[in-house]
Amino acid sequence: MISELGHFLLISAFCLNLGLIANNISTRSVLAGYTRFFNRLESLLFILLSISFLLLIVSFINSDFSVKLVANNSHALKPILYKVAGAWGNHEGSMLLWVLILSVYLFLFQASSSGYPKALLRNVILIQLSTTALFLFYLLILSNPFERLEIPPLNGQDLNPILQDVLLVAHPPILYLGYLGLSIPFSIAVGFLLTNDHKINIVSLIRFWSLVPFVFLTLGILLGSIWAYYELGWGGWWFWDPVENVSLLPWLINLALIHSILILERRSSLLNWTILLSIMGFSFSMIGTFVVRSGLITSVHAFANDPSRGLFILLIIFLAIASSLVIYITKRSNHKNFMNLNFASKELWIIVQNLTLLVIATIVFLGTIWPFIIEAMFDEQVSVGEPFYEVSLTPFVIIFAFMLPIASKIRWKGKNFSNIKTIIGLICISIAFSASAFIWKEFKLLTFIGLFLSSWVCLGSILEFTSYFKSQLNFIDSLKRSPILNSRLIGRTCAHFGFGLLIFGVTAVTSWEVEDIRNVEVGESYYLKSYQIVFKGIDYSVEKNFKKVSGSFEVLNNNKLVGTLLPEKRLYPSRNEVTTEASIKPTFPDDLYMVLGNKIDENAWVVRTYIKPFISFIWLGVILMALGGFISLLSFSSYNKFKA
């Protein structure tokens, strides 16, 4: 009954969605205002979809194996948290979540943006509704999550064991909040073009709605990366897997958008470019979904196995992107507002920053689809992986990072480098910092550059922050006087500083990681850098839905106990799969990372141990970037208060 009700609600939501679109189009000539009544109906769409999704979760919690999706992805013995997460750990369920979040954003957008011209809002809502309708249609026709089985099995097939993890419970919803958050700038951009009134100021609208997905995308990518770090057992945190790449693409485009909007705000220029970036951001979100779901690539993420689905999704995406581009080409602003820029003006540097981000995105995108292109055109197979991206992206990341402090230090409409002394001073300090590391370590050029850039970016962002307050008479006074400027300034400083930390972490891990692979007997101990590691023993046990072997290793530093490492190997009988659970001991600044390998004999095991210096800086840096976006968002609430 539950699943039939869920299905019924989905169908009702689709009908309502179509009705709302028809209403949106038909009432524009008849009714002048957008009545509250229809506003309510749009929140009904969100309510219907939420209940439908909750019912799917209930089916998972009840382990109702007569529902095909539950039978394929759950198991009666699975812990309750993973039963719930099973609802989105598969194709159909995650598509339902996708549509649900689209409607959530529609709801939030309506609730928050009342002050804008009605014509614009109506168009934005129309675009958002149409996108939702396309995906709902797909969900109902080709991937119904509530499909029943005629003969229910006794037990389910279980969720892929490596996906049974706390972080992965949160990863898909947060990433989706990011991906689909980009649908709002997309709808705003297309809706704006359709309104045909280029005088409407959409700056703060787009700025707000591009910062929201920035926060979620950053966190979503971070969660995936941390998961890969401890779950896949290779000690890496970014693998240039196609699925990782496609999540990076909308992030890069969105980052460009967040910065180009600053120029639109200050100089009323680059309107078309900003609109185009808004369209591209969500387009890449959709392309990402297509790549993940089409079965074109094999990875832990590829859960669609029916090629007709892939084709249909491709069709939807093509429709959405192509029509929005046609609207862009026909309706974009012809007003030419060329800025007269100087080398010392912030605008120029932000434009070049945008270009660098787009080039990075192009390389990532081309690298990801290159194997498909070559196979389609020449019937040959090539691989594009980590070493390629390292070689081709490094120069652009260096350019990007080097420009950052200069761009944020120089002035809008600047005529000359008035801060040239500070900039040169910062460069000198950073070179000294970077060089000092090689008193202890062997010199490598890339390490040197990485350290230099991290110090340059971090110091630059701090200096910008302090110099702003130096110009004010009193810190508290200035906080009171301009809350908007301050939360933007704090947000920006935080995000830029986080980026500097990220560079530092990446440089440190790639340059100074220590790896050790050896056979160890119980009772034996070995040294790694200054750490002494003692193999205490091995333990077998049976858990609720898996069996495990776990080793116990004591780590001592200068004869003081630092902690115990407990690496595991698990066998999930329901799928006959073996997973390795790395054990990680963060002892600042190093992470000790251990993986249990094969059994050699009764007492000896293969053990891989890594020392990962400063890897926590990677996570911390990314968290600060997301936090920076969040703090910038606060400027909008203080702005409203300020007005009141």
Place this chain on the structure above:
Amino acid sequence: MRIHYICLIFVLASKAFAVEPSEILNDTKLEDRARNLSSNIRCLVCQNENIDSSESEFAKDLRLYIRDQLVEGRTDEEIEKFLVSKYGSYILFKPEFTGYNIFLYLLGPFIFIFSFIMILLVFLNPKKGE
């Protein structure tokens, strides 16, 4: 998809485990080169792994082969060339800088340089009156 299944069979059948202690060369310089080479070589029976982290027998054989060749004094290029001639260019994660792959390598830098010049031309000297 077929490759996927073959990989699954391998993973289940053999519990081999990435780089094993017995494979490691005593000469650290050669071992470093072996690791460096391995990171560029794809395990053909796996999803998206290099032979360094793959657990398959195929990867193990290649790891041992590379080390044998290094001990015999072959250069990195010779070993990569041999692997490409035997398994095709699919085996390298970093495509060779030849033929159509040149496009893959140069498109990004080309767009950057071209657009950079365009930006300077448009914004540094806008025509008067516009």
